[in-house]
Amino acid sequence: MKTPAxxxxxxxxxxxxxxxxxxxxxxxxxxNRMLEGKPRALLKAVDGVSLSIARGETLGLVxxxxxxxxxxxxxxxxxxxxxxxxxxxxxxxxDLDGARRPVRREMQMIFQxxxxxxxxRWHVSDIVAEPLLAAPGEERLSGPAxxxxxxxxxxxxxxxRADGAKFPHQFSGGQRQRISIARxxxxxxxxxxxxxxxxxxxxxxxxxxxxxxxRLQRELGLTLLFISxxxxxxxxxxxxxxxxxxxxxxxxxxxxxxxxxxQHPYTRMLLEAVPDLALTGKPRTAVAGxxxxxxxxxxxxxxxxxxxxxxERCRVEVPLLKPVRRAGADAxxxxxxxxxxxxxxxxxxxxx
Amino acid sequence: MVDALLxxxxxxxxxxxRHGTLVAVDGVSLSIARGEVLGVVxESGAGKSLTGAAVIGLIDPPGRIGAGxxxxxxxxxxxxxxxxxxxxxxxxxxxxxxxxxxxxxxxxTIGRQLTExxxxxxxxxxxxxRQRALDLxxxxxxxxxxRRFDHYPHQFSGGMRQRVVIALALAANPKLIIADEPTTALDVSIQAQIIALMxxxxxxxxxxxxxxxxxxxxxxxxxxxxxxxxxxxxVEIGPVADVIHDPRHPYTQxxxxxxxxxxxxxxxxxxxxxxxxxxxxxxxxxxxxxxxxxxxDRCRRERPELMPAGATRAAxxxxxx
Numbered sequence: 038m039k040t041p042a043x044x045x046x047x048x049x050x051x052x053x054x055x056x057x058x059x060x061x062x063x064x065x066x067x068x069n070r071m072l073e074g075k076p077r078a079l080l081k082a083v084d085g086v087s088l089s090i091a092r093g094e095t096l097g098l099v100x101x102x103x104x105x106x107x108x109x110x111x112x113x114x115x116x117x118x119x120x121x122x123x124x125x126x127x128x129x130x131x132d133l134d135g136a137r138r139p140v141r142r143e144m145q146m147i148f149q150x151x152x153x154x155x156x157x158r159w160h161v162s163d164i165v166a167e168p169l170l171a172a173p174g175e176e177r178l179s180g181p182a183x184x185x186x187x188x189x190x191x192x193x194x195x196x197x198r199a200d201g202a203k204f205p206h207q208f209s210g211g212q213r214q215r216i217s218i219a220r221x222x223x224x225x226x227x228x229x230x231x232x233x234x235x236x237x238x239x240x241x242x243x244x245x246x247x248x249x250x251x252r253l254q255r256e257l258g259l260t261l262l263f264i265s266x267x268x269x270x271x272x273x274x275x276x277x278x279x280x281x282x283x284x285x286x287x288x289x290x291x292x293x294x295x296x297x298x299x300q301h302p303y304t305r306m307l308l309e310a311v312p313d314l315a316l317t318g319k320p321r322t323a324v325a326g327x328x329x330x331x332x333x334x335x336x337x338x339x340x341x342x343x344x345x346x347x348x349e350r351c352r353v354e355v356p357l358l359k360p361v362r363r364a365g366a367d368a369x370x371x372x373x374x375x376x377x378x379x380x381x382x383x384x385x386x387x388x389x
Numbered sequence: 390m391v392d393a394l395l396x397x398x399x400x401x402x403x404x405x406x407r408h409g410t411l412v413a414v415d416g417v418s419l420s421i422a423r424g425e426v427l428g429v430v431x432e433s434g435a436g437k438s439l440t441g442a443a444v445i446g447l448i449d450p451p452g453r454i455g456a457g458x459x460x461x462x463x464x465x466x467x468x469x470x471x472x473x474x475x476x477x478x479x480x481x482x483x484x485x486x487x488x489x490x491x492x493x494x495x496x497x498t499i500g501r502q503l504t505e506x507x508x509x510x511x512x513x514x515x516x517x518x519r520q521r522a523l524d525l526x527x528x529x530x531x532x533x534x535x536r537r538f539d540h541y542p543h544q545f546s547g548g549m550r551q552r553v554v555i556a557l558a559l560a561a562n563p564k565l566i567i568a569d570e571p572t573t574a575l576d577v578s579i580q581a582q583i584i585a586l587m588x589x590x591x592x593x594x595x596x597x598x599x600x601x602x603x604x605x606x607x608x609x610x611x612x613x614x615x616x617x618x619x620x621x622x623x624v625e626i627g628p629v630a631d632v633i634h635d636p637r638h639p640y641t642q643x644x645x646x647x648x649x650x651x652x653x654x655x656x657x658x659x660x661x662x663x664x665x666x667x668x669x670x671x672x673x674x675x676x677x678x679x680x681x682x683x684x685x686d687r688c689r690r691e692r693p694e695l696m697p698a699g700a701t702r703a704a705x706x707x708x709x710x
Contacts, residue, residue: 241432244661312584314605314650327579
């Protein structure tokens, strides 16, 4: 069991999700259900997501609040158990009882809020050393070796050795996020799940952290799942991008192809909504409507009430991800009846 | 500058502490013309929100306006007693804040909040106020205003709440709206809707806006002119297109370069080393000099004032040379 990825199958994607779902029971308390006749309520936070992440690749996952992107992250690292579906790592299922242990140290997570994710009462060196101390007996480093490794990690993320003796409150938001990254890298992981790692940071600090993450990924050959609501950030870091809406992936493709020629009407809408910094004066489509209540998602395609191309079929039949034709490598897939039937204007951007 | 709606001169906001007085806004001067949208952009701690709060007299003690003047439509308002300021807030200056829930009273229906604002400031009868409130709700895009009139804030989504707050800010027909991060808490598709709404309404009503945000994209879409703030001071101010396409201050240049884009392919984002100084340790001379790639001797000794630099004005010794 000491070999990495415990006998990974060659050629298999590093991480694979097959029809993964996670439902939350958000029913009112039993007494209210009895007295007021309220029904049970099921929140389908993630409802049938399939995706794969190749070794060394960065997959970006975008979507608006409540679309289920953070739940996907938590399912992969094992903070939630899937209600349905399979999660594979190196070709092996890890969602079953006890199957996660051999690979647990190979994946790490970086959270959004660098204020909440570091213990305020610990020295930075203890925070960064914690994954090293959690190593199983025969792999555990000696005290001096741990101290040396912590110093090396701090320098790797652009801090200095002496910072280890400080407490988290002595650092700014960007520096705290560097500490989180150092902690995540301590156990030499192969796969990092980053859930909005720069959303709490100012743009100039965000640029520092994004540059750092790209450099580390290249140097260490990491595989990344990068979750963000910010399309520009995802465009900058990701090789491939998946777009989520109400618990499903509606489009996934290579970053270039997706941004140059978005297919799904929701992807087009998101791209249109990004403020235009170049001041080209292109008319911006103000999209009507809001994300529906996830407790009562629309029938058929969840996007149909907001979609200008919706027809009868969209209102009844849930669209599945199907390959699309477009220029560029990795043309990807989209889950849209209109795209499949060729009902959509093929212009790169919709002007509704 | 004579016909400016709002004129702020040499504004200084300070916080007395045990270890001396901290200066959070230092010598800020700006003006907004009638119907103009002035963007105020900067990173956390730049002093942009405090500048807005000083204009509407909402600096929380122990913070105080240490120096400077605020003039609204030819009348000095920073030295008014609390009661006088209260009458100006809502009537002549409306406010939209980041979190719509903090601007709305959870215990009152939105209809009551709107009509109360109008009857307080405009001396309207309750039936006229009700009709005007319904019109406003329709105008800001609340579907079925008649039904929604009697709903409480918690019954609205985030985007709809921000629409209600905008209706509330416009209720008494103010000349100026201070909008502090009005779209930051919203998803990108809702953000686009709210920006379009604010632009349209302010144009129709002839309302001037001071738009405070950290998001250069929102400024680019909305503002006529923009002021870039750093460590309590304006470092560059000018027409939006010029500041974005041809920034003259090294901080503005760094800021623009560090914004990722959905169009351009860049391997590395431009990076400004370090972080904004804390209020307790603002460097002497130009506050940006420790992070500035072009800093020279004079920057460390002397503090630059805003001076003409192409189409904008920048506080930098480079443009003086």
